[in-house]
Every structure is written in structure tokens, then in C-alpha cells.
Amino acid sequence: MNDFLPTEIRDFTTRLANDTGSAPTITRATPLHYLLTHANDRVTLTITWRRNPAGKWKWKNSTLSIDNQQRALANSYDDFIRIWNTPDQADQKPPRTVLPDLVPLPDDADLPSVIATTRDTALRKIRNTEGATLSTLYVAETDHGYTLVADSPKGHIRIHYTQQGHTDYGWDVDPKQPFQVLDADGYDKTTQFAGNLRAALTSILGAPIPEASATPKARGPRDAAASNAVTVRRHSVIRV
Known part of the structure; x- marks a missing residue:
């Protein structure tokens, strides 16, 4: 190897x-x-x-x-x-995928800027795009970092973020498992997007949402608090 x-x-x-x-x-x-x-x-x-x-x-x-x-x-x-x-x-239909339940963080939780930017951009694009659909959109804290979750009538997407490097601000999409996509019937369709996160977001949400880029610079207290993995665990979900 x-x-x-x-x-x-x-x-x-x-x-x-x-x-x-x-x-x-x-x-x-x-x-x-x-x-x-x-x-x-x-x-x-x-x-x-x-x-x-x-x-x-x-x-x-x-x-x-x-x-x-x-x-x-x-x-x-x-x-x-x-x-x-x-x-x-090979043609046998695989079982439906069951993903673990996640607890949404509140809307005002301090988040790494790359995650907050993707969430806010998605919400804005969906609200301003005719035909775009969204049922829920939220961020959850996980054992490995954060996960951005979005549901629509077309399916379900989870984008996984981990802290990379040795700085407090080096958050980006997890290189090992960037995202997961389920169709409306609960079948895993992740590989069909060949790692193209923007295509996956567009397919599920119906809006061309650009992928945010991580930055080493802080975005105020949101980034500074992101290094504390136990700061906030309240419950809130954006519903559209």
C-alpha cells in the first residue's frame, strides 16, 4: 500500500x-x-x-x-x-437503510462557519427557488463532529463534518464519509453521486446549493465555541 x-x-x-x-x-x-x-x-x-x-x-x-x-x-x-x-x-434489492437518530441543536447554537454557511445558504436558496422543497433542516452534534440533516419529499441527506488539522477552526466535510443520501423509499443512493455533494443537495432539495469551503479564520464566537463538544444540546428544527 x-x-x-x-x-x-x-x-x-x-x-x-x-x-x-x-x-x-x-x-x-x-x-x-x-x-x-x-x-x-x-x-x-x-x-x-x-x-x-x-x-x-x-x-x-x-x-x-x-x-x-x-x-x-x-x-x-x-x-x-x-x-x-x-x-x-447483484440485482437483488438491498434492505432499506436505517440511520441512527440525531438530536437537533438549536438554531442559535455556535457552529463552525463552514457548517453554518451551508445551512444558511441552503435555507435561503430553497426559499428563493421555485419548485425547491424542504421538510426539515437542522444540525446535530455527533461523536465525530457535526452532521447537517435535510429532509424533503424526494429523500434525506446527511452531510458529515469533522475537525481536520490541529486548529480550532479546521472544520470541513469528513473525507472518509462526506455525506449519505437516502431516496424517498429509504434506500441508500449515496454512491450514485460519486462524491458530488452539490449534485446530491440539488437532487434532494431541488435547488443548486454551492458547497461551502472551510476557512482557518474564525467567524466570531460561533467558531470559538465549536471546539467545545459539549457546549449546547438543546432541541430545535427548522421546518419549511
Whole structure:
């Protein structure tokens, strides 16, 4: 395994190797792209990551084939492992995904700026976009950081944030599991967006919401208090 891979790619590659029992191949396709290829006798997976202008590696696209015939991507990572182990049952519908319950923080909770900006931008865009829909929108504190949750008649999305680096303000989307998407029937559709958070938000909420970028600068007391993981645990949900 290449110790010099970007952390998010190395962590995913290690997880994949552990769960499938064999190591995938990683190549530096271009200075801006890494290509993962993972295959057994019947199943072949490819994943391409691209480095964005901020220097972060983002999941760009994927392909999945069985017996050299390309097919739709798995619905989730666990669904891919199922297909890898039992390709003859690849078309079997996976069980509905059950996500853990989260407790919403109050609207005025102190949050890292990247999270607050995404939440506020989403709310503003939805209110100003014809045809956009939103049932609930809130932020919850988790064991790993924060999760932004949005529901609409089209489905459910959770965006996971973790503190990265050693500063109090280095919050950004979790590179290991940036987000999760469920359709209206409760089936995991995360992999269909190939790591494209903006596309996932647009699909579920019906509005083109830009992905906020983390910044090392504080945004007043909201950022300063974000380093205290037990500051606020009240209950509030934005309903539209």
C-alpha cells in the first residue's frame, strides 16, 4: 500500500482491502487524478479521484462491472461488498437503510462557519427557488463532529463534518464519509453521486446549493465555541 497517498484515498483503500480480502491497485493517472482498480474473477470496480483547486481530493466518478458487463453502481459501500461477495445476487434489492437518530441543536447554537454557511445558504436558496422543497433542516452534534440533516419529499441527506488539522477552526466535510443520501423509499443512493455533494443537495432539495469551503479564520464566537463538544444540546428544527 502506498504510504504517500492522500489520507482520504489511503483510508478508503485500506478499508476496501480489509473488507474484500485483497488489495486494490492505485495509480496516479495524471497530476490531478488517482485511479483505483479493484477486481476479482467476476467483479471490477474503478474509482477516480480528482484534486480540486483547494488541494482536496474529491471522488469524481466510478464504474462497476460484472463478467465484463458494466452495470449500475452499488447503492452504498455495504451494497458493493455484497455484490463483490455474491455477484449472482447483484440485482437483488438491498434492505432499506436505517440511520441512527440525531438530536437537533438549536438554531442559535455556535457552529463552525463552514457548517453554518451551508445551512444558511441552503435555507435561503430553497426559499428563493421555485419548485425547491424542504421538510426539515437542522444540525446535530455527533461523536465525530457535526452532521447537517435535510429532509424533503424526494429523500434525506446527511452531510458529515469533522475537525481536520490541529486548529480550532479546521472544520470541513469528513473525507472518509462526506455525506449519505437516502431516496424517498429509504434506500441508500449515496454512491450514485460519486462524491458530488452539490449534485446530491440539488437532487434532494431541488435547488443548486454551492458547497461551502472551510476557512482557518474564525467567524466570531460561533467558531470559538465549536471546539467545545459539549457546549449546547438543546432541541430545535427548522421546518419549511
